[in-house]
Amino acid sequence: xxxxxxxxxxxxxxxxxxxxxxxxxxxxxxxxxxxxxxxxxxxxxxxxxxxxxxxxxxxxxxxxxxxxxxxxxxxxxxxxxxxxxxxxxxxxxxxxxxxxxxxxxxxxxxxxxxxxxxxxxxxxxxxxxxxxxxxxxxxxxxxxxxxxxxxxxxxxxxxxxxxxxxxxxxxxxxxxxxxxxxxxxxxxxxxxxxxxxxxxxxxxxxxxxxxxxxxxxxxxxxxxxxxxxxxxxxxxxxxxxxxxxxxxxxxxxxxxxxxxxxxxxxxxxxxxxxxxxxxxxxxxxxxxxxxxxxxxxxxxxxxxxxxxxxxxxxxxxxxxxxxxxxxxxxxxxxxxxxxxxxxxxxxxxxxxxxxxxxxxxxxxxxxxxxxxxxxxxxxxxxxxxxxxxxxxxxxxxxxxxxxxxxxxxxxxxxxxxxxxxxxxxxxxxxxxxxxxxxxxxxxxxxxxxxxxxxxxxxxxxxxxxxxxxxxxxxxxxxxxxxxxxxxxxxxxxxxxxxxxxxxxxxxxxxxxxxxxxxxxxxxxxxxxxxxxxxxxxxxxxxxxxxxxxxxxx
Ligand SMILES: [Zn+2]
Numbered sequence: 001x002x003x004x005x006x007x008x009x010x011x012x013x014x015x016x017x018x019x020x021x022x023x024x025x026x027x028x029x030x031x032x033x034x035x036x037x038x039x040x041x042x043x044x045x046x047x048x049x050x051x052x053x054x055x056x057x058x059x060x061x062x063x064x065x066x067x068x069x070x071x072x073x074x075x076x077x078x079x080x081x082x083x084x085x086x087x088x089x090x091x092x093x094x095x096x097x098x099x100x101x102x103x104x105x106x107x108x109x110x111x112x113x114x115x116x117x118x119x120x121x122x123x124x125x126x127x128x129x130x131x132x133x134x135x136x137x138x139x140x141x142x143x144x145x146x147x148x149x150x151x152x153x154x155x156x157x158x159x160x161x162x163x164x165x166x167x168x169x170x171x172x173x174x175x176x177x178x179x180x181x182x183x184x185x186x187x188x189x190x191x192x193x194x195x196x197x198x199x200x201x202x203x204x205x206x207x208x209x210x211x212x213x214x215x216x217x218x219x220x221x222x223x224x225x226x227x228x229x230x231x232x233x234x235x236x237x238x239x240x241x242x243x244x245x246x247x248x249x250x251x252x253x254x255x256x257x258x259x260x261x262x263x264x265x266x267x268x269x270x271x272x273x274x275x276x277x278x279x280x281x282x283x284x285x286x287x288x289x290x291x292x293x294x295x296x297x298x299x300x301x302x303x304x305x306x307x308x309x310x311x312x313x314x315x316x317x318x319x320x321x322x323x324x325x326x327x328x329x330x331x332x333x334x335x336x337x338x339x340x341x342x343x344x345x346x347x348x349x350x351x352x353x354x355x356x357x358x359x360x361x362x363x364x365x366x367x368x369x370x371x372x373x374x375x376x377x378x379x380x381x382x383x384x385x386x387x388x389x390x391x392x393x394x395x396x397x398x399x400x401x402x403x404x405x406x407x408x409x410x411x412x413x414x415x416x417x418x419x420x421x422x423x424x425x426x427x428x429x430x431x432x433x434x435x436x437x438x439x440x441x442x443x444x445x446x447x448x449x450x451x452x453x454x455x456x457x458x459x460x461x462x463x464x465x466x467x468x469x470x471x472x473x474x475x476x477x478x479x480x481x482x483x484x485x486x487x488x489x490x491x492x493x494x495x496x497x498x499x500x501x502x503x504x505x506x507x508x509x510x511x512x513x514x515x516x517x518x519x520x521x522x523x524x525x526x527x528x529x530x531x532x533x534x535x536x537x538x539x540x541x542x543x544x545x546x547x548x549x550x551x552x553x
Pocket of ligand 1: 233234297298
């Protein structure tokens, strides 16, 4: 079985059949979700993989009902997970453009329901509620887009259990938003009722596997839970995993490591509670044996012609580039660094990651584009399509040929990850990027912090790693690569403890040093306090680098 025959074996019709079979309804810890997992279990078994179900406790939240009236008229709306329920909350309505929310005068917001623009985002709700708003209405897109309002990554701990917003939130479509703006302008009140059920549950997690005697494995991951039918988001990713299980069965004799397909719930309505619980339950195994995480989410959308923007790490960029070129003829891939999204719950145990989506919409203009630009920031793509997270995410929004193209890209990446003698992961590139990022922070600190020990250690590490890899046979090189990456990725991507999970908020690279960005604007006392903290963070990085050096000796 060759790479070419594996890629040729991927079938558009079968992928679409799987998508339709997985789309059992809105899958949010309910009967539809159970049915969808049963379908997937059967399909993975039919493919020939060893399948088991795991259940992990997790905190999820469902937007069960919402009503909104203003100016004597009812508006179609939807509330959001992890927000409080409200029973006929009535207050004056005020419109604040999104870009003015941060600077808005609290006196103008106190006791009011604030109408603003864009996809419903936690930081916006928090800002408005801290200024006294009692409720928030988002004007989202052509259709109402579902979003989760939480900065807590995965299920809460005693430290984070109160970190949820305290005001009810609903979203409306742009056409209704226009009417509501007029109502706000003429001084109308709005009345909001919401029912949000937040609860602990057993989150299903399907594990389908082809094991390898080494115990080492590549993970192919994705969520099953969905907003509405969720054909693109994420039955497409589930169909990808099932198709890969089918076509890689015959690759088994050539595999240098195993493959584990892991599909969970709790992504959409638990802020990655499923992937986080899987990480917590298997932390030691992931740290010891997981070589790579290939996440599959939102594939094959109609007109999804932009293939240059998919996320990857420095260590996995070559793998992404190779797969996209081999499978889709893409020669101008740029890629982007992972943000705090895409179920990236495995940075603590240092698992390298590649992909999530591989194709996006071309950039588009118009009012709906504004909402998307806030979410998909590069400006080089239009994100996931107007149907994303809405009632319109139905199978007809997928293009069978583009779905096949995207799955072929995943197949190529998986082939190299499983079959290449030398792991297609570049530890030296990850180290080069990390060193450059530390240098950027040093520059920004403008002489206020001593980076000399760290930079010297990184220099030694760079030389020692290059020597070690050059002298090693494939097995030893793979072991070095794995050990270096699992220690380096947390330094580059994790701010707090590797056993916990940083907040689901924007985070700069090497987030341990993020407070350098606050030095310039700080008063003298705060500046000293920041410098104390940052010296300690630099010590963490020095020791982390030292530990990698001991791995090489
Ligand atoms: Zn998704």
